[in-house]
Amino acid sequence: MASAFGHALLGATLGYLLLPARPNRPWWLLAAACAVLPDADVVGFKLGVAYDSLWGHRGLTHSVLAALVLASGLVLLVRLFRPGSAPPRLRLWLLLFLATASHGVLDAMTTGGLGVAFLSPWEPHRYFFGFRPIQVSPIGVKRFAGAAALRVLRSEAVWVGIPCLVLLLGKRVFGSPQANTAG
Structure with missing residues (x-):
């Protein structure tokens, strides 16, 4: 897996890309949490769940279905409890879906593990992408330390951090009319 x-x-x-206005910052944090949440399945290791099972690591929680369900459920909760303060429903749903689904995409680009069950529960096969430059992160806080942590963070700085920075800068430069008309 990639690191949290x-x-x-x-x-x-x-x-930021989908909801760039400053008042939307809390939604950025929710998107960040959604992107991390699929790894809650690591609790299964403590409970004796087999890695390659439906409920194992990188199984159902990493699927497209899980991203659909989580995004839909969260948007419903937001509409129930914060009806006037949320961004447009479809845009929020898209953000939460993409953030959650991005987890499996990054994991499928790592150098270890059993792959990602994108189509779970209908298809148990686990997938990796042909391009796998991200160093796999050790599972567990105790293992994520020292040289292992530096190896993973260095890899993610290149393969996640730099692309995110390019997207953010691109949005800032090309994404607003003010940026294009400023002299």
Whole structure:
């Protein structure tokens, strides 16, 4: 898996790209949380869930279905509890879906693990992309330390951080009429 840092960075970046106004910052944080959330399945290791099972790591929680359900559920909750303060429903849904789905995309680009069950529960096959430059992160806080952490963070700085920075700068330069008309 990629680290929580890489996942959160991509989620927050998507938040800025889709909801760039300053009052939307809380939604960026929610997107960052959605991008990290699929790794809650690691609790299964403590409960004896087999890695390659439906409920195992990179299984159902990393699927497109999970991203659809989470985004839909969160948008429904937002509409129920904060009806006047949320961004447009479709845009918020798209953000939360993409942020959650981005988790599996990054994990499928890592150098380890069993792959990602994108089509779970209908298809148990786990997938990796042909391009896998991101160093796999050790599972667990205790293992994510020292040289292992530096190796992962260095890899994510290049393969997640730089693309996010390019997208953010591109949005800033080309994304607003003020940027294009300023002299």
